[in-house]
Amino acid sequence: MKISVLGAGAFGTALAISLAGKGAVTLWARNPDHVAEMQATGMNMTRLPDVQLPVNLSLTGDIAHALVADVVLLSVPMQHLAGFLADHIPQGSTANLVACCKGFEVSTGRGPVTIIRDAAPRATAAILTGPSFAADIARGLPTALTLACASDAAGQMLQQALTTQNLRLYRTTDTQGAELGGALKNVVAIACGVAIGAGLGQSARAALMTRGFSEMTRLAQHLGADANTLAGLSGFGDLVLTCTSEQSRNYRLGLSLGAGNSFDHSTTVEGAATARAIVQMTRASGVDMPITQTVARLLDGTADVPTSMAALLSRPLKEE
Ligand SMILES: NC(=O)C1=CN([C@@H]2O[C@H](COP(=O)(O)OP(=O)(O)OC[C@H]3O[C@@H](n4cnc5c(N)ncnc54)[C@H](OP(=O)(O)O)[C@@H]3O)[C@@H](O)[C@H]2O)C=CC1
Numbered sequence: 001m002k003i004s005v006l007g008a009g010a011f012g013t014a015l016a017i018s019l020a021g022k023g024a025v026t027l028w029a030r031n032p033d034h035v036a037e038m039q040a041t042g043m044n045m046t047r048l049p050d051v052q053l054p055v056n057l058s059l060t061g062d063i064a065h066a067l068v069a070d071v072v073l074l075s076v077p078m079q080h081l082a083g084f085l086a087d088h089i090p091q092g093s094t095a096n097l098v099a100c101c102k103g104f105e106v107s108t109g110r111g112p113v114t115i116i117r118d119a120a121p122r123a124t125a126a127i128l129t130g131p132s133f134a135a136d137i138a139r140g141l142p143t144a145l146t147l148a149c150a151s152d153a154a155g156q157m158l159q160q161a162l163t164t165q166n167l168r169l170y171r172t173t174d175t176q177g178a179e180l181g182g183a184l185k186n187v188v189a190i191a192c193g194v195a196i197g198a199g200l201g202q203s204a205r206a207a208l209m210t211r212g213f214s215e216m217t218r219l220a221q222h223l224g225a226d227a228n229t230l231a232g233l234s235g236f237g238d239l240v241l242t243c244t245s246e247q248s249r250n251y252r253l254g255l256s257l258g259a260g261n262s263f264d265h266s267t268t269v270e271g272a273a274t275a276r277a278i279v280q281m282t283r284a285s286g287v288d289m290p291i292t293q294t295v296a297r298l299l300d301g302t303a304d305v306p307t308s309m310a311a312l313l314s315r316p317l318k319e320e
Pocket residue numbers: 007008009010011012030031034047075076077078080083084100101102103132133134135267268270
C-alpha cells in the first residue's frame with residue numbers, strides 16, 4: 001500500500017511520519033526549496049521543528065510522482081483545497097482522496113468532502129479528523145481520530161491503511177457530521193480563548209464549551225448529520241482538546257483577541273474563515289448560532305469583547 005501526503009504543513013508532515021512507520025510514504029511540498037531543506041536537514045524546520053523525519057519517508061516536489069499512490073491525503077488549508085484540487089487532481093480521477101483539513105469554504109459554504117466530490121466525482125472522498133496536535137502525532141504519542149467515508153467498504157480499507165501503532169482510527173459513514181464537528185469546534189475554541197484572554201474565568205469557558213457543543217449539534221441535526229457523530233472524536237473530542245490547550249492556534253487567536261494583543265495572521269487558523277462561512281450558511285435557515293455569530297463579529301471588528309459577552313448573557317432565558 002503506497003500512501004502520499006500532499007502538503008508539508010505541520011499536520012501533513014506529522015501524518016507522513018506516523019505512516020512511514022509501517023510502509024511506503026511520500027510527502028509532497030509545493031515549494032522546491034522547502035523539499036530541498038527537508039532533504040538536507042532531515043527535518044521540517046518551518047512547520048514541525050525538532051522532529052526528525054524518518055529516513056524511509058520520500059520527499060518530493062513532483063506532484064505527478066506523488067499522485068502515484070493507493071491513498072492520497074490532502075493536507076492543505078481549507079480555503080485552498082478547491083483551488084488545489086482544480087490545479088492538481090484530474091476531474092476523472094478514481095483515487096482514494098482523504099481530506100485532512102477542517103472548516104468550510106467561505107465562498108461556497110462547502111466542506112472538504114463535498115469539495116472533493118465536486119472536483120473529482122469518481123474518486124473516493126473521505127475525511128480524517130478529530131483531536132490531535134501535529135506535534136503529538138509526530139512524537140508518536142497516542143492519538144485517536146475519526147475516518148469518515150460514505151462507502152463503508154472504502155472506509156474500512158482506509159481505516160486499515162491509515163491506522164498506525166500510535167494513531168488509532170474509528171470509522172463512520174457520516175461525512176457531514178465529521179466535517180461539521182471539526183469545523184465548528186475551531187470556532188468555539190476561538191470563543192473560549194477570548195473568554196480566558198479577557199479574564200472571564202474557567203467557568204465561562206465551561207459554559208461556552210457546553211453551549212458551543214449544543215450549537216454544533218443543533219446545526220448538524222438541522223443539516224441531516226447524525227448527532228452521535230458530533231458526540232464522538234470529530235466533534236466533542238476535538239472540542240475538548242482545542243478549547244483547553246494553548247497548543248491550539250484557534251484558541252491562541254481567541255486569547256489574543258480577548259487580551260487585546262496582536263496575532264500573526266499568517267498562522268493557519270481555520271476557525272476564523274469558518275465562522276464567517278457558517279454565519280452566511282445559517283443566515284437564511286434561522287438556526288440559532290449565537291456563539292458562532294459572536295466570534296464572526298469579533299473577528300470582523302464589528303463588536304468588542306465586553307459588548308459581545310453582555311449580548312450572550314442577556315439572551316432570553318430558556319430550557320437547557
Ligand atoms: N497542525 C495541527 O495540529 C493540525 C492541523 N489540522 C488541520 O490540517 C490542515 C493544515 O494545517 P497545518 O498543517 O497545521 O497548517 P500549516 O500552517 O502548518 O501548513 C500549511 C501547509 O499548506 C501549504 N499550503 C498553503 N496553501 C497552499 C496551496 N494553495 N497549495 C498547496 N499547499 C498549500 C503550506 O505550504 P507552504 O509551507 O509552502 O506555505 C503548508 O505546507 C488545517 O485544516 C488544520 O485544521 C488538523 C489536525 C491537527
